[in-house]
Amino acid sequence: xxxxxxxxxxxxxxxxxxxxxxxxxxxxxxxxxxxxxxxxxxxxxxxxxxxxxxxxxxxxxxxxxxxxxxxxxxxxxxxxxxxxxxxxxxxxxxxxxxxxxxxxxxxxxxxxxxxxxxxxxxxxxxxxxxxxxxxxxxxxxxxxxxxxxxxxxxxxxxxxxxxxxxxxxxxxxxxxxxxxxxxxxxxxxxxxxxxxxxxxxxxxxxxxxxxxxxxxxxxxxxxxxxxxxxxxxxxxxxxxxxxxxxxxxxxxxxxxxxxxxxxxxxxxxxxxxxxxxxxxxxxxxxxxxxxxxxxxxxxxxxxxxxxxxxxxxxxxxxxxxxxxxxxxxxxxxxxxxxxxxxxxxxxxxxxxxxxxxxxxxxxxxxxxxxxxxxxxxxxxxxxxxxxxxxxxxxxxxxxxxxxxxxxxxxxxxxxxxxxxx
Numbered sequence: 366x367x368x369x370x371x372x373x374x375x376x377x378x379x380x381x382x383x384x385x386x387x388x389x390x391x392x393x394x395x396x397x398x399x400x401x402x403x404x405x406x407x408x409x410x411x412x413x414x415x416x417x418x419x420x421x422x423x424x425x426x427x428x429x430x431x432x433x434x435x436x437x438x439x440x441x442x443x444x445x446x447x448x449x450x451x452x453x454x455x456x457x458x459x460x461x462x463x464x465x466x467x468x469x470x471x472x473x474x475x476x477x478x479x480x481x482x483x484x485x486x487x488x489x490x491x492x493x494x495x496x497x498x499x500x501x502x503x504x505x506x507x508x509x510x511x512x513x514x515x516x517x518x519x520x521x522x523x524x525x526x527x528x529x530x531x532x533x534x535x536x537x538x539x540x541x542x543x544x545x546x547x548x549x550x551x552x553x554x555x556x557x558x559x560x561x562x563x564x565x566x567x568x569x570x571x572x573x574x575x576x577x578x579x580x581x582x583x584x585x586x587x588x589x590x591x592x593x594x595x596x597x598x599x600x601x602x603x604x605x606x607x608x609x610x611x612x613x614x615x616x617x618x619x620x621x622x623x624x625x626x627x628x629x630x631x632x633x634x635x636x637x638x639x640x641x642x643x644x645x646x647x648x649x650x651x652x653x654x655x656x657x658x659x660x661x662x663x664x665x666x667x668x669x670x671x672x673x674x675x676x677x678x679x680x681x682x683x684x685x686x687x688x689x690x691x692x693x694x695x696x697x698x699x700x701x702x703x704x705x706x707x708x709x710x711x712x713x714x715x716x717x718x719x720x721x722x723x724x725x726x727x728x729x730x731x732x733x734x735x736x737x738x739x740x741x742x743x744x745x746x747x748x749x750x751x752x753x754x755x756x757x758x759x760x761x762x763x764x765x766x767x768x769x770x771x772x773x774x775x776x777x778x779x780x781x782x783x784x785x786x
């Protein structure tokens with residue numbers, strides 16, 4: 366691990382700065398949209414646009430890297446991110462913001478693909494699982510710390526847009542100056558959605574529903590907070606608790622997933638997360654209980670991403686796991702695009718509580734479908750299941766493929782003669 370850190374510390378530092386910038390701009394737009402008088406539906410389109418760009422970037426970035434290389438792609442896309450963030454307060458119009466969010470999403474996706482390919486190249490078979498864990502921790506620290514930055518200036522001014530722009534700009538330096546050599550890049554051809562659904566219905570359906578859950582958390586939580594009249598400090602804490610919960614629960618849930626039927630764990634996580642959302646519906650006027658709701662939702666929804674990947678792997682041959690990663694990311698992206706728009710529509714019809722109604726419906730749907738799948742297919746013996754590797758919905762398909770590589774390597778080690786579990 367120390368050898369990995371010595372070669373990848375600059376990359377991890379750069380990624381943390383990127384997550385700081387992304388976390389600030391996403392929450393800030395939710396608050397600033399309320400100040401500018403944008404409607405809930407307009408803000409839902411703004412937030413959904415990010416995931417349209419992100420999904421497009423995940424498909425196009427590999428070809429861009431093959432054509433011009435990692436360094437040029439990273440520098441160009443990060444420059445666009447920095448510029449667009451500055452333009453938000455200059456053109457306070459929802460349709461301009463929609464275009465900006467598409468560009469931002471596309472660029473962040475490409476940056477993640479580039480940086481994560483470096484990360485995967487820096488890791489070895491022996492430390493890949495630890496490298497993924499460290500990357501998840503760095504991401505979480507970046508997003509949570511970003512919420513504290515929102516308290517440093519007035520969201521109605523320019524300063525809070527300048528800060529993430531600067532953070533993204535300086536993230537180039539440690540990565541571009543310290544990471545060498547650049548790795549060869551190969552993207553796996555995604556498995557067809559039909560084959561993916563046939564091999565793991567729960568993995569495919571769960572990923573689609575989880576995309577809606579995650580995009581509502583990442584895109585609409587600040588919009589909800591602004592609509593119910595929370596202060597900037599309260600909104601920052603509310604948004605942070607989604608990721609604090611994920612950080613705390615990610616590893617215990619991962620430990621359990623290697624020791625029991627994963628469908629049971631998916632159902633349990635969906636149920637607890639759904640009950641957390643119901644708490645937000647019923648006790649939405651109590652700020653402490655809003656924090657509890659956010660912790661439970663984030664804590665049990667974010668680890669579901671890794672859990673559903675591991676469950677899908679249980680029904681795949683080793684040679685198909687890498688191909689499945691592209692399909693899973695694509696399905697999750699489709700759900701993420703729809704999430705903010707549906708959340709905004711429900712909030713417009715039912716009021717701010719519609720935010721938690723939407724989350725409750727999706728989380729409980731995941732739980733119910735997991736229970737149904739337990740009746741439709743026999744469980745795989747625990748000793749025959751693959752390993753759990755932590756990865757977050759904010760990651761690109763490269764990180765998901767790295768998690769697949771870790772699972773394949775772990776399975777192959779267990780199959781070696783003389784292996785004792």
